[in-house]
Amino acid sequence: MTDVKDWIDSVVKENDVVLFMKGTHEQPMCGFSGRVVQILDYLGVPFTDVNVLVSDELRQGIKEYTNWPTIPQLYVKGEFVGGCDIVTEMFQNGELVKLLAEKGIPHRVPQQ
Amino acid sequence: MPMPAEEIERLLREAFPDAKIEIRDLAGDGDHYAATVISEAFRGKSRVRQHQMVYAALQGRMGGELHALALTTGVPEEG
Numbered sequence: 233m234t235d236v237k238d239w240i241d242s243v244v245k246e247n248d249v250v251l252f253m254k255g256t257h258e259q260p261m262c263g264f265s266g267r268v269v270q271i272l273d274y275l276g277v278p279f280t281d282v283n284v285l286v287s288d289e290l291r292q293g294i295k296e297y298t299n300w301p302t303i304p305q306l307y308v309k310g311e312f313v314g315g316c317d318i319v320t321e322m323f324q325n326g327e328l329v330k331l332l333a334e335k336g337i338p339h340r341v342p343q344q
Numbered sequence: 345m346p347m348p349a350e351e352i353e354r355l356l357r358e359a360f361p362d363a364k365i366e367i368r369d370l371a372g373d374g375d376h377y378a379a380t381v382i383s384e385a386f387r388g389k390s391r392v393r394q395h396q397m398v399y400a401a402l403q404g405r406m407g408g409e410l411h412a413l414a415l416t417t418g419v420p421e422e423g
Contacts, residue, residue: 295407299396300392300399301404301407302406302412312392314395315395317395317415317416318391318395321391321416322391
């Protein structure tokens with residue numbers, strides 16, 4: 233199991249924005265994953281998508297990696313930001329744009 | 345095997361005895377709920393931490409039996 237966690241660790245550390253999701257950027261396979269993809273696309277944030285459906289070991293490993301039981305999971309600069317609920321709430325109250333700016337992630341600032 | 349709302353409420357009540365708990369069945373299939381938990385236990389904790397506390401209260405059912413739980417957590421208003 234540890235090699236999955238090492239792999240996850242390297243992916244989140246080597247990529248600015250990583251979304252562990254069901255499906256892919258082009259073809260989300262779950263409504264919650266799809267919503268986070270829409271938010272990131274709306275903000276023009278490039279991200280690395282990781283389809284957890286490709287391996288049960290990955291699907292289980294990611295949940296243990298952050299002690300978070302559901303998918304999708306968003307990481308910015310190696311830090312776990314949250315699942316669909318939290319990312320949606322942060323998007324709605326402007327916290328997500330603030331976090332992206334703080335972390336120096338290129339993004340579009342929506343007109344309020 | 346979906347989960348009844350009362351079961352969710354019981355587990356949350358056990359973990360957060362002081363909390364105001366509200367559970368809405370989103371899809372009527374016992375699998376998609378929205379829950380609001382307002383408790384003093386969340387004071388000073390990040391939103392991710394708060395949600396992790398709720399998932400812990402559900403003793404591993406989250407993501408297995410319970411497919412979707414739209415969570416809103418917070419602390420009681422002062423005064």
